[in-house]
Amino acid sequence: MSSTDPLRSGLRELTRQSVRAQISDRAMKLFIEHGFEKTTIEQIAAEIGMSGRSVSRYFASKEDMVVGNLTGIGQGIAERLAARPADEPAWEALRRSLDEHVAALDRDPDGTLLATSVMLAGTPALQGALAKKQREWQDLLVPLVAERLGGGEHRELRARALAVTVLSCLNAAVGAWTDSGGAERVGVLVDVALGAVGEAAGEASGGPRHASAPQASSSPAESSPERRPAGRTDRRLPADAPRGLPAPGSGESAR
Known part of the structure; x- marks a missing residue:
């Protein structure tokens, strides 16, 4: 393993955490505005410019976003x-x-x-x-x-x-x-x-x-x-x- 591998891994994790935070923040605003049950993964994805499939790679469910x-x-x-x-x-x-x-x-x-x-x-x-x-x-x-x-x-x-x-x-x-x-x-x-x-x-x-x-x-x-x-x-x-x-x-x- 090269000396740069841990750094790259750390940067990937920071990026992942940042994306998760953005998704969660936008999702919470939609949940509060429209209700948890009525808000769909697709609506959340559209709000942040991602596909529903991409959002699901960061969160297994809407519950996890909350x-x-x-x-x-x-x-x-x-x-x-x-x-x-x-x-x-x-x-x-x-x-x-x-x-x-x-x-x-x-x-x-x-x-x-x-x-x-x-x-x-x-x-x-x-x-x-x-x-x-x-x-x-x-x-x-x-x-x-x-x-x-x-x-x-x-x-x-x-x-x-x-x-x-x-x-x-x-x-x-x-x-x-x-x-x-x-x-x-x-x-x-x-x-x-x-x-x-x-x-x-x-x-x-x-x-x-x-x-x-x-x-x-x-x-x-x-x-x-x-x-x-x-x-x-x-x-x-x-x-x-x-x-x-x-x-x-x-x-x-x-x-």
């Missing part, structure tokens, strides 16, 4: 968890590892992420793909959480329980944010959800009734008193609509 970027978000959360101080409790480290993703949702200047969340919640065809991506997040986080738990029995089980609980709180917070049409702050809602779990755990163990949750982030995106950015559309959902984490649109790039 949730594919969630892999990058999960990897980012895992990287931030690994970078947290080694002596930080697992619960706190997990919460802080969500900060960047939560801040991106709270910024959402053009409402794309909110619209994506509405689409995910209201499209049954996306629920299976979304659940699969969320399980991938769990698998990324569990080994990192286990390292923070030291020894003892059932360490992996305990690590998975913590990871699943924190991600479930994030999911519940995003659902509440979506229901509010973006009026609520995701960071605040995450801490409310985590606080409820902490309180319940304290009661179950006979501890204090109000177990403390991780402190809210001091980032501007989470601490701002502003309730809804100007011009954001209120996109409330019926109470029985399914929930889901939004995939990033133009407001949050995948790694």
Whole structure:
């Protein structure tokens, strides 16, 4: 193998990632505008000047165009968890590892992420793909959480329980944010959800009734008193609509 082969391979991969990002971005705009079910691969291909067959070489399905970027978000959360101080409790480290993703949702200047969340919640065809991506997040986080738990029995089980609980709180917070049409702050809602779990755990163990949750982030995106950015559309959902984490649109790039 020549010395230039790895470079060429790297450039091809960068080109592929760039094309995938362009296809996903255009597809998301069409999905939001026309609806996921009504938008065809051929329409997406025409929008970006490609054939439907060429688009299919980059994405196996429309579902993958929506949730594919969630892999990058999960990897980012895992990287931030690994970078947290080694002596930080697992619960706190997990919460802080969500900060960047939560801040991106709270910024959402053009409402794309909110619209994506509405689409995910209201499209049954996306629920299976979304659940699969969320399980991938769990698998990324569990080994990192286990390292923070030291020894003892059932360490992996305990690590998975913590990871699943924190991600479930994030999911519940995003659902509440979506229901509010973006009026609520995701960071605040995450801490409310985590606080409820902490309180319940304290009661179950006979501890204090109000177990403390991780402190809210001091980032501007989470601490701002502003309730809804100007011009954001209120996109409330019926109470029985399914929930889901939004995939990033133009407001949050995948790694």
